[in-house]
Amino acid sequence: MTTVTIQEARARVTVGIFAEMPDAAAATTPSGDAAEAALEFLTEMSPDLRGAAILGPDKEVLAGTGEEPERWAEDAAALFEVADGAEDAPVEQIHIATEQGEVFAVRNAGLAAVTVTDRFALASLMLFDMRSTLRQLATPNFGPPEGTKPRKGDG
């Protein structure tokens, strides 16, 4: 059928187009204040979140929760290193569910976000929020989208 051919071609061509598009890197490293604002927004959006950090292009902590935010850098780098080495290919997202909680990590536009949540957090929403936060943070004029309301009470 013609329709099927078009859909197949569209899927093949679209994948090809995306493959040729480089991952948009942040033009400049976001400021600490912008990263703090992004982290605060992410925390508000995700009621299951226990802790999180946003890392810059050089794996430095731009913003992090907890008493020792610097600790995120080393452990997040270790996680990405292990994940990249699992199949000798760079990963985009990581989701690890343990008995103690769940770990999510996303790389986008040269930045990285790592979050730890309670068990059974909604993975797709968590990853979507993290990805969109990083994407917005990478834009020069970062600001939480207007009219966006936190999902508090959804959990």
Add this chain to the structure above:
Amino acid sequence: MPPKPHRVLLNRVSLYADEAAAFMRRRRVARRPFARLYYPHGRSADHAQDSRSGAELFVAAGRLIEVAGKKPKG
């Protein structure tokens, strides 16, 4: 005497709610730890806990959970 129509509807909704609750309960009990990596073009790969890469991923995740600490109350 046939049941009233709204009773049928209520029973049906209750049935679905019970099924959903049971599914969620089974999911919580049966769900095992897992490590899933997502690659470009939507590909993903699961790594078993007893594999070498899986074990390393769980160790790294455990450290991050430790860094995050407990959930702040309130």
